[in-house]
Amino acid sequence: MKNEIHHKKMTVINGGHFSDLAGFYEEVSQFFIKDEDWNIGTLDDFDDVLYGVESDITWKDSRKSKEDLGFDLTKEFYKNKIMQGKPFNVQLIQQKLDDLLSGNGQTLFEILIEIIESHKNITLILD
Structure with a gap:
């Protein structure tokens, strides 16, 4: 019997790349729907694209985002x-x-965190 190690995908959301909700949507669209011809534009869209995602998400500059999306x-x-x-x-x-x-x-930041954490196959690390 072969032991297979299943590695979760690693995703980095960089809070330094955006300062509002539209910027956040652009940032996450490039990871989760980069091959699609639409973009994330609402909180519901963001929640929807996370279904089926298995990933460790590191949110860099999360303190900045907490302030920006506060x-x-x-x-x-x-x-x-x-x-x-x-x-x-x-x-x-x-x-x-x-x-x-x-x-x-x-706040929007807290809502986004709650959405991410509601998906059991995603581990969120605030950096």
Whole structure:
């Protein structure tokens, strides 16, 4: 019987390459959908492309990303969705904004971490 060692793929997200959500999507698109003719453009898209991915992900400069994708950008993200209205659930987004403003809500950085960690075949290392 042969022992096969299965090596997980290694992916590096470099926080130095982006400072907003669109930049994050561009950064991760090159790893997870580089041969596709579409790009990741929403949190749901990001979650969807991670299904079936088996990888160790190292997020370099994660402190910078935590700052960049933090309170201010998240507040702006929710306000833009509320202004846009449909197809967004404005009441739900208003609740998320209210939670954020009261100190109980998640920032975009925390949401992205939660999405990654919800995929059991992915190990996330914040660097």
